[in-house]
Amino acid sequence: MSKHVVQAEDLKKTYMLGKVPVEALKGVNLSVEAGEFLSILGPSGSGKSTLLNLIGALDKPTSGTLLIEDVDVSKLSDNQLTDLRAKIGFVFQFFNLIPRLTAKDNVELAMSIANTGKKERAKRAEQLLETVGLKDRMNHKPAELSGGQQQRVAIARALANEPRFMLLDEPTGNIDSKTAQEIIGIIKRVNADGVTVIMVTHDQRLAREAFRTVEVFDGMIGKHEVDHN
């Protein structure tokens, strides 16, 4: 296995918006090494979320090659893609928690989909929620939690199945700056534990928190690449 978790070559993605084809990615080349904390920076509509969706196996590329842990995503069946998703931790801008489930049940759901036993997942869910500082709120439903707390639940859920890499789509987009700092702190700790982190954002300050930043403009990776190390 190579040291790269993600390798994209000439990656293209075209959507149909009604009858009009929209080229969201126009040939992206990108590699991400294991253990990295990478931020993908770009304005709204630049294609950065599309890129993250492809890396997260939520979508298939139109053309080009995308290797995730040396597996060519475009050659996977829908079921294989689904299996791959269960091994990736995804954190969304709008949290995407199931409203009727408590924080703990939301975290457990990810594990029950991966066939983890009942006792084991209850124990792990409690541990993870404790790690993100929600020990006292684990039996609350999303509606009873603040935006920051919901995002912590989402991070705990993303870590539930011990993913090798975690993808974050504007993880602090809907929370205040103080809470955002706490969330970044958690993400850094996760990365320090060996999980590769890829974060999409339009916020330059947030992007600088990563060790490396690539910029996306108009469906292409910009020339501007910054190594923060």
Add this chain to the structure above:
Amino acid sequence: MKTRDILGYAFGAIKMRKLRSALTTAGIIIGIAAIVALLSVTQGLEATLVSTFQQGLSANVLTVTGNNIPLYANYTNQIMAIPSVSQYITAASPVIAQAGYITNSSRSTLQVTIVGFNFTEVEEDYPAIFAYVEAGSIPLNPPDNAVVVGAKISNLNLNGTIFVNVGDPLYVTTQVPIANKTYIGNVTAVLKPVGFSYGGPSDTGVYIPINQAEKYFGTDQLSQIIVILKNSNNDTITKVSNAITNYFKGQVTVESSAAIISTIRSAISSTDVVVVGIAAISLLVAGVSIMNIMIVSTIERTREIGILKALGMKSRTVLTTFLCESAITGLIGALAGLGLGLGIANIIALVSPRDNAIQINGIGVKITPVLTPEMVILALVFGMGVSILFAVWPARRASKLEVVDALRYE
């Protein structure tokens, strides 16, 4: 995902939308309740009728009635001598029956069927009848004024009102009395309750010696001839019935209790077909409403479906989850429908005329609604089947959603 977890998730979704789930279930409840209520009443009726017919001495008895020809006492000997079947026949006994009145010593009057039969012959050839005597005895050589009465004549409808007892006088009048003659009888025996036994004793029968019946009815034409067979095999019954019909060139009707029971059964089962058909339409309506609710529900939950798939839930599991929700709804509906249906059936039985009874040949027959294991299975299969069937399309639609589109859904 484990089956238990899928069921748990599905059940949670139902619990979340209690009112909607209850309304969805209502259609199934009504459909299943209708089927169960109607079937359990008709099944109960069938069971009551059949057991009433089988209670007495009737299985090996045939009755012969004339279609266009009068029957006379000497025909009994002719029947017994029909060569091909004589070995199957124990006895053939004449019966004269007419509608009439009986009056007791307190001058209360009942309208009944008065039956004249040969006491001696019955004793010899049909000894079981003596096992049915509750009080007194059936005289072998009956005095001219002997009367044997059924259980419900002595003890009116078995409710404790004594109309007549052994040793009491009983005045028997035919509906068209000959010169206003009244047979002044003396009750020699009261029979045990036997229900209505075809060709045998009946709870509402009043029996007098046949020679007295001929005299007071003013006729020697028989109402029917009772043929007692050596066994109650279907083969024997068919063989003897055909032989007697042929002997009289088709001018008599030969009936057996087995034939009557099978007529009752087939009449009731054809009623069942109609009943189930009507109830099935209500289930179809319930199914369409389930489909409607499921479509709305899956559209509302598009984002949830997206989240589940993003977390690694396979399309197949999404499909199963939605089908489980519908199956659970159907199961709850079927169980509630079973309970409600049985309740309705019991109410029908309670409010049915005359002391919870229907009338068969003057005898009150109580309907006890019957819930057979087959009906329970039918209700569960129908309830869950309809729910699952009509959920397949909306559930498939949900399972095929693209993750990215579903997550973007507002």
